[in-house]
Amino acid sequence: MPENRLDEFATIFYTKSHAVIGASADLRKFGGRILQVLLTFGYSGPLYPVNPQETEVQGMKTYSSVKDIPDPVDFATITVPSQAVPEVVQECLDKGVKAAQVLSAGFREAGEEGVRLERELAEIAAKGIRIIGPNCFGVYSPDGGITILPGATLPKESGPVGFISQSGGYGIRVPRRAEGLGIRFSKVVSYGNACDINECDLIEYFFQDPQTKIITGYIEGVKAGPRFFKLLQEVCRTKPVILWKGGLTEGGARAVQSHTASLGGEEEIWDAVFGQTGAVRVTGLEELLDTTLAFLHLKPQTGRRLCPIGGGGGIGVAASDSCERMGLEVPVFPAELQKKLMSIVPAAGASARNPVDVGGPGPVPPMLRAVMETVATEADIDIIIVDEIDMTMMMSPGGQAGRPPELINERARVPVDIRNEFGKPVVMVMPVEAIGVETLESEGNRRRIRDYYLEQGLPVYLTLERAARALANFIGYHRRNAILSS
Amino acid sequence: MPENRLDEFATIFYTKSHAVIGASADLRKFGGRILQVLLTFGYSGPLYPVNPQETEVQGMKTYSSVKDIPDPVDFATITVPSQAVPEVVQECLDKGVKAAQVLSAGFREAGEEGVRLERELAEIAAKGIRIIGPNCFGVYSPDGGITILPGATLPKESGPVGFISQSGGYGIRVPRRAEGLGIRFSKVVSYGNACDINECDLIEYFFQDPQTKIITGYIEGVKAGPRFFKLLQEVCRTKPVILWKGGLTEGGARAVQSHTASLGGEEEIWDAVFGQTGAVRVTGLEELLDTTLAFLHLKPQTGRRLCPIGGGGGIGVAASDSCERMGLEVPVFPAELQKKLMSIVPAAGASARNPVDVGGPGPVPPMLRAVMETVATEADIDIIIVDEIDMTMMMSPGGQAGRPPELINERARVPVDIRNEFGKPVVMVMPVEAIGVETLESEGNRRRIRDYYLEQGLPVYLTLERAARALANFIGYHRRNAILSS
Numbered sequence: 001m002p003e004n005r006l007d008e009f010a011t012i013f014y015t016k017s018h019a020v021i022g023a024s025a026d027l028r029k030f031g032g033r034i035l036q037v038l039l040t041f042g043y044s045g046p047l048y049p050v051n052p053q054e055t056e057v058q059g060m061k062t063y064s065s066v067k068d069i070p071d072p073v074d075f076a077t078i079t080v081p082s083q084a085v086p087e088v089v090q091e092c093l094d095k096g097v098k099a100a101q102v103l104s105a106g107f108r109e110a111g112e113e114g115v116r117l118e119r120e121l122a123e124i125a126a127k128g129i130r131i132i133g134p135n136c137f138g139v140y141s142p143d144g145g146i147t148i149l150p151g152a153t154l155p156k157e158s159g160p161v162g163f164i165s166q167s168g169g170y171g172i173r174v175p176r177r178a179e180g181l182g183i184r185f186s187k188v189v190s191y192g193n194a195c196d197i198n199e200c201d202l203i204e205y206f207f208q209d210p211q212t213k214i215i216t217g218y219i220e221g222v223k224a225g226p227r228f229f230k231l232l233q234e235v236c237r238t239k240p241v242i243l244w245k246g247g248l249t250e251g252g253a254r255a256v257q258s259h260t261a262s263l264g265g266e267e268e269i270w271d272a273v274f275g276q277t278g279a280v281r282v283t284g285l286e287e288l289l290d291t292t293l294a295f296l297h298l299k300p301q302t303g304r305r306l307c308p309i310g311g312g313g314g315i316g317v318a319a320s321d322s323c324e325r326m327g328l329e330v331p332v333f334p335a336e337l338q339k340k341l342m343s344i345v346p347a348a349g350a351s352a353r354n355p356v357d358v359g360g361p362g363p364v365p366p367m368l369r370a371v372m373e374t375v376a377t378e379a380d381i382d383i384i385i386v387d388e389i390d391m392t393m394m395m396s397p398g399g400q401a402g403r404p405p406e407l408i409n410e411r412a413r414v415p416v417d418i419r420n421e422f423g424k425p426v427v428m429v430m431p432v433e434a435i436g437v438e439t440l441e442s443e444g445n446r447r448r449i450r451d452y453y454l455e456q457g458l459p460v461y462l463t464l465e466r467a468a469r470a471l472a473n474f475i476g477y478h479r480r481n482a483i484l485s486s
Numbered sequence: 487m488p489e490n491r492l493d494e495f496a497t498i499f500y501t502k503s504h505a506v507i508g509a510s511a512d513l514r515k516f517g518g519r520i521l522q523v524l525l526t527f528g529y530s531g532p533l534y535p536v537n538p539q540e541t542e543v544q545g546m547k548t549y550s551s552v553k554d555i556p557d558p559v560d561f562a563t564i565t566v567p568s569q570a571v572p573e574v575v576q577e578c579l580d581k582g583v584k585a586a587q588v589l590s591a592g593f594r595e596a597g598e599e600g601v602r603l604e605r606e607l608a609e610i611a612a613k614g615i616r617i618i619g620p621n622c623f624g625v626y627s628p629d630g631g632i633t634i635l636p637g638a639t640l641p642k643e644s645g646p647v648g649f650i651s652q653s654g655g656y657g658i659r660v661p662r663r664a665e666g667l668g669i670r671f672s673k674v675v676s677y678g679n680a681c682d683i684n685e686c687d688l689i690e691y692f693f694q695d696p697q698t699k700i701i702t703g704y705i706e707g708v709k710a711g712p713r714f715f716k717l718l719q720e721v722c723r724t725k726p727v728i729l730w731k732g733g734l735t736e737g738g739a740r741a742v743q744s745h746t747a748s749l750g751g752e753e754e755i756w757d758a759v760f761g762q763t764g765a766v767r768v769t770g771l772e773e774l775l776d777t778t779l780a781f782l783h784l785k786p787q788t789g790r791r792l793c794p795i796g797g798g799g800g801i802g803v804a805a806s807d808s809c810e811r812m813g814l815e816v817p818v819f820p821a822e823l824q825k826k827l828m829s830i831v832p833a834a835g836a837s838a839r840n841p842v843d844v845g846g847p848g849p850v851p852p853m854l855r856a857v858m859e860t861v862a863t864e865a866d867i868d869i870i871i872v873d874e875i876d877m878t879m880m881m882s883p884g885g886q887a888g889r890p891p892e893l894i895n896e897r898a899r900v901p902v903d904i905r906n907e908f909g910k911p912v913v914m915v916m917p918v919e920a921i922g923v924e925t926l927e928s929e930g931n932r933r934r935i936r937d938y939y940l941e942q943g944l945p946v947y948l949t950l951e952r953a954a955r956a957l958a959n960f961i962g963y964h965r966r967n968a969i970l971s972s
Binding site for chain 2: 106110167168169173176177179180181220246247248249250251252254255256283284285286311312315316317318319320321322323324325329330332351353355361432433434435436437439440443444447448451463465
């Protein structure tokens with residue numbers, strides 16, 4: 001990995017001046033939407049709309065060619081029809097533009113003529129202008145003030161997660177969905193057909209980027225297999241790489257072909273990639289975000305002994321099933337410890353073998369605290385999971401539900417206190433119980449308490465199944481690295 | 487199946503008079519909560535609290551024993567400590583009570599003394615009183631005016647789904663979660679340790695019950711394997727039985743042991759049950775409800791050729807992967823049809839091989855309609871899936887997003903119209919995109935549009951993966967029955 005990607009890609013992620021070529025007043029067009037989105041997001045450098053048919057677009061002075069812009073231009077967004085793209089990129093090169101993102105589609109994915117156009121583009125790129133795309137939604141770099149299409153309202157705040165996406169759709173869907181989970185990004189790149197800058201270049205960038213601690217990606221196919229393989233082996237030793245590979249089934253591979261014209265399929269090859277590089281394999285958007293949440297909040301961890309603490313019956317059964325299906329362990333507690341726990345929980349309806357069942361979904365806070373303290377100090381357990389215990393309401397000690405509701409109540413605080421006092425990782429499972437329109441406020445409360453846990457650094461999952469899968473991914477990564485470095 | 491379960495269990499599901507033995511003013515106790523819950527739910531027959539220590543409980547005249555009630559009593563709910571239960575049940579038998587639900591825990595699941603007590607209970611039951619439980623949350627029968635613990639606010643309205651649950655926790659969680667999806671129940675029974683009435687008796691009841699069209703259950707272990715097996719073979723020919731078997735892993739089986747003391751585990755046996763009876767196997771609460779939704783809304787269906795219609799890039803790839811992983815097909819369209827579809831969708835960014843990508847998440851209604859009409863009439867497709875097309879907002883034709891928002895807008899109506907006009911099943915995928923606290927109103931809109939589709943009989947799923955799994959379960963059931971009857 002000889003190149004210094006940080007300097008090389010600075011123009012893209014922290015660009016000083018930006019031309020939008022194909023800028024339009026029509027918001028149905030890429031050239032209209034991207035300009036509007038950049039303006040809304042608040043790009044702070046000079047922004048130059050370019051369109052030979054207009055003198056003003058969205059209230060801004062508009063140039064007929066990039067060459068007519070009197071000042072230097074670092075970066076260009078290109079949205080003109082595919083046939084016109086090579087000429088426009090050549091003009092950018094002549095103007096001294098250092099990099100461009102080509103949002104236009106109609107290249108390799110669209111047949112022979114497109115293949116020819118894309119080859120032409122690659123040839124111009126090789127002369128000295130770096131290209132993202134074509135057939136992509138562009139770059140989101142909060143610290144650089146630019147955003148992906150249509151990400152006008154994505155957070156301005158940056159974070160430790162890098163995301164590359166061969167798909168424009170997931171390029172926007174992932175950061176949008178992640179926002180509500182408190183996941184923040186260093187950069188997101190929708191890189192489409194990758195005629196020049198490809199997944200390897202971007203992973204190298206993220207590897208070198210001190211802002212990026214966790215690398216994530218949606219990939220349909222890679223350009224240079226051996227380089228990709230070797231790169232992942234190196235990167236995964238110090239930064240986790242979480243990859244969702246789309247198009248592993250026959251139909252999926254076919255869809256890849258008409259989407260970004262990459263080579264999908266070949267499940268065996270990808271089995272080898274994940275098996276031998278340490279990259280973390282996920283199979284969908286939810287799992288990608290769930291797994292990222294574990295890496296974001298938990299300290300490196302190789303132990304896989306879990307203690308789910310739930311409230312009510314079948315919960316414990318389902319918890320054990322979910323954990324063990326993922327290769328995690330729910331070890332039976334020694335008799336002595338079971339006895340101690342049974343002296344804390346109500347005699348009837350509870351269970352203390354592991355999982356621990358506190359007898360109902362709404363345990364009184366001192367009881368929940370005593371159970372968690374006992375598990376945290378006396379059990380050979382690596383992670384505690386608080387499974388579907390209702391944190392949104394609490395009966396008052398007298399038994400009447402009269403006390404004014406306090407959202408982050410005594411019960412809700414117990415898991416955070418235990419994590420803080422004993423340093424034991426605690427993971428929360430909080431399902432959306434209230435799914436009706438009329439129960440929106442109760443869903444609002446769930447989200448507020450979820451946000452409290454996320455702020456405190458406790459990962460929150462919608463189901464125990466998803467928690468177990470994310471933890472298995474997380475622990476698996478660290479176990480592998482522990483073995484390699486031992 | 488000789489017995490007439492309908493008459494036999496009428497006392498339970500449509501009881502005329504009801505004693506609550508162990509009734510209490512203390513809402514932390516089962517005897518306090520169940521009485522409160524029954525009163526709130528609005529049981530219309532005479533309700534008699536029984537508690538030797540009280541003369542009035544929750545404002546109602548209270549009897550010291552069931553024998554002191556001057557009128558006939560049909561049914562009893564029993565919440566006294568386990569040691570006292572046999573005597574109380576004997577008194578019920580003497581009084582002429584026909585059936586009882588025993589909520590008290592502390593029986594077989596709690597060691598030797600509990601095993602003895604439960605045996606005693608079974609012996610009394612054999613003398614002429616039917617028992618549900620012990621160690622359960624009771625019965626929810628909307629038409630009978632009784633509800634499960636703590637289901638005070640469950641719908642009064644009944645529906646075609648029967649649910650039995652060995653777990654009290656899922657006994658309430660399933661109907662509560664189902665409510666927001668418009669799923670309504672004929673009866674729900676949390677049957678716990680099943681000392682008398684067991685899963686077979688209840689499935690027989692649901693099989694005979696004209697109100698129940700779909701039988702669902704959470705089961706940890708069965709009492710009489712061969713009877714269960716034979717029963718399912720018979721029932722599944724005419725009514726679908728959707729079962730979630732808890733405790734299939736080693737840890738899960740252990741949790742079952744301390745929960746309802748059933749024999750869990752033995753995955754091979756359960757593989758045979760599901761393989762040879764036609765019962766539909768699900769592995770969690772979400773899949774149980776998702777699958778029920780398919781049976782509820784779709785006509786019997788053996789074809790498994792799907793056409794996912796999505797808006798934007800990787801969606802099509804993920805859709806194909808999800809469908810094919812579940813054994814469903816996403817067949818490539820003939821060139822002619824692809825060409826026709828490509829004349830409808832925008833040239834760039836779209837795809838028409840199947841899946842169909844309409845180019846973006848917000849297609850204009852006439853385009854979406856033309857695509858769906860073409861697929862419905864010209865493609866060899868069994869089910870259309872509308873995958874993550876944004877129904878909550880719509881740009882006005884002029885390109886400005888100025889038009890006042892109309893929730894069930896022109897775009898949202900297209901899938902319903904297509905289903906109505908062409909009789910082709912249409913399934914919706916509507917993810918929760920907005921998961922932040924501040925976007926609650928947008929989640930509210932998503933739920934309102936979801937409810938519109940559910941009212942119109944279009945199943946709605948949160949992800950395409952979940953839609954594909956539910957459809958695979960549904961189609962698999964009907965394919966099996968088609969083969970058997972051919």
